[in-house]
Amino acid sequence: MDTQQNTALTRALAEIPGPLPARGVIHIAIPHTDRFTVVGNHLAQHPDLSCTAVGIAVRIQSLPQGIEVGIKALAARCREGEKRVAAALRELEAFGYLQRVRDRLPSGRVITRTVFCNQPTALLRPRPTAIPRQPAATATPQAPAPAPAPAPAPAPAPAEAPTPATAPAEEPTATPAPAPAPAPAPSPSPSPSPDVPAPPPPAVVSPPAPLFVPLVPPPTAPKPPPAPLPQPDKLTPELDRAATALLSDLRRHTPEFTLSESDIRQLAPGVAAWLERAAHPDAIRRALTTDLPHPLRRPALLLKHRLTALLPPPLPGLRDLATPAPPRITITPFQTCDACDRAFRSPAPGHCRDCREHRARRSDDTRTAAA
Structure with missing residues (x-):
């Protein structure tokens, strides 16, 4: 029995325009009508991302919003283990495709949102903003509107052109003609036209800030200059x-x-x-x-x-290594009152506060009685 030929593949190859290459891949591009995801070549052909990271990025990009994309969730969906998935997520986070943003809910609870951007470099470019239209711009085209109002004036001309027989029939139509005449009466509309000030120039609108600032700079960001080589205080x-x-x-x-x-x-x-x-x-x-x-x-x-x-710090001196003396705390000793035997704190023996006040009142009374 002869080998079966794939006629569909043969027909598809015959429809490719131009001669087929002798080596390398041959693309048969069939347009998608549903269930497809657009992936940029900057991700599919990224020179510094591993194939696992590119595949994980495409998988995340194809999922709808709200789907869990943690390490365990992706490991359950893919054949790669948790270690390979974690390494791929770290690569995507280093190049700005994946971001983790901390946000506070109205209830006060802090959550971590996982944000995936299909073009991280586009977030760093300013976005054009539409200049809001001034309301004066709509009023200016209405200024010449009253000019066509005198158009009903030629209406009496057709009334005179017809034969006298028809003239009386059209007189009733001529009588309402003065009714639109009051329409141009509000002549204030054309008069302020020369006094209307020119609309102010549109204010310069600064571009809005990006949705979030990537924590890891993109690989094309300028790198800071390297630190200089350490020098000794005195090169002997x-x-x-x-x-x-x-x-x-x-x-x-x-x-x-x-x-x-x-x-x-x-x-x-x-x-x-x-x-x-x-x-x-x-x-x-x-x-x-x-x-x-x-x-x-x-x-x-x-x-x-x-x-x-790895430059080590200078060695500390003996004074830096000396243990500081503990602070001295003065404790007031207890004393026994000579009059009531009550215990109280005082640097010297004597009477307590109540006894001192009582003795002071007695001395005052004695002084008053003697006077």
């Missing part, structure tokens, strides 16, 4: 010699750090700053050579970054 010949020797000796421990003389001269002040802050040479060597990327393409730039980002 001893510090310079020790820093140069440490950099030259790195290739004995890590062959990838075979530096040129110009690189060593540029990086020596950074190592001198570490040595000035009492960092041990072995500690400096471990900080510079451990956990290296593979492959290591530019060792001098990696050393500059680590010397700048």
Whole structure:
């Protein structure tokens, strides 16, 4: 029995205009009429996104609003596990396609909304806004409207042109002609036309702010300049010699750090700053050579970054390490009143407050009686 031929595929290939390529993919584009999603080439052909991230983005873009798109929900819909889905979501969030925005509901509860944007770069461009029309613009075309009002004036002319027999028949129509005459009577409408001020120029409307600001800048955003290499307070010949020797000796421990003389001269002040802050040479060597990327393409730039980002602080002095003395708290001792034996706080023995007041009143009464 002969192999069956797919006639539908053969007919579709025959309908493709032009010669078919000898290699590569051949597209048979059939227009969609329902259940389709428009995906931009900036996402489908993104050079820095993995195929898993692109597929997850297309899946999210095809879902209706309100569908849960968390890690567990997507892992239940796709064949990828939770780890691959989480990594893909992190990639989409890094390039601005996925955003997580915290919002407060009227009830006061704070929720996290997941927002997916099919064109994250379009949010950074200002959007054109329609200039609102001024109401004066509609009044200006109405100003010349009264001009056609005198048109009924020619109406009597046809009344005179016909034969005298018809003239009396049309007189009743001529009598209502004066009725529209009062219409032009409100002549104030044409008179203020020269006095109407020109409409003010439209106010400059600033473009509205975007719906949300991406937390992660797009890959095309300008990067901040790198931090400068640390410098010692005073580069002595001893510090310079020790820093140069440490950099030259790195290739004995890590062959990838075979530096040129110009690189060593540029990086020596950074190592001198570490040595000035009492960092041990072995500690400096471990900080510079451990956990290296593979492959290591530019060792001098990696050393500059680590010397700048991992610079330790200066050692604290003895006064900084001294334990501060606890604050002295003065406690007033208890005393026993000499008159009523009541306990009260006082720096010296004597009488309590009530006894002092009683003795003061007695002395006043005695003074008054003597007077």
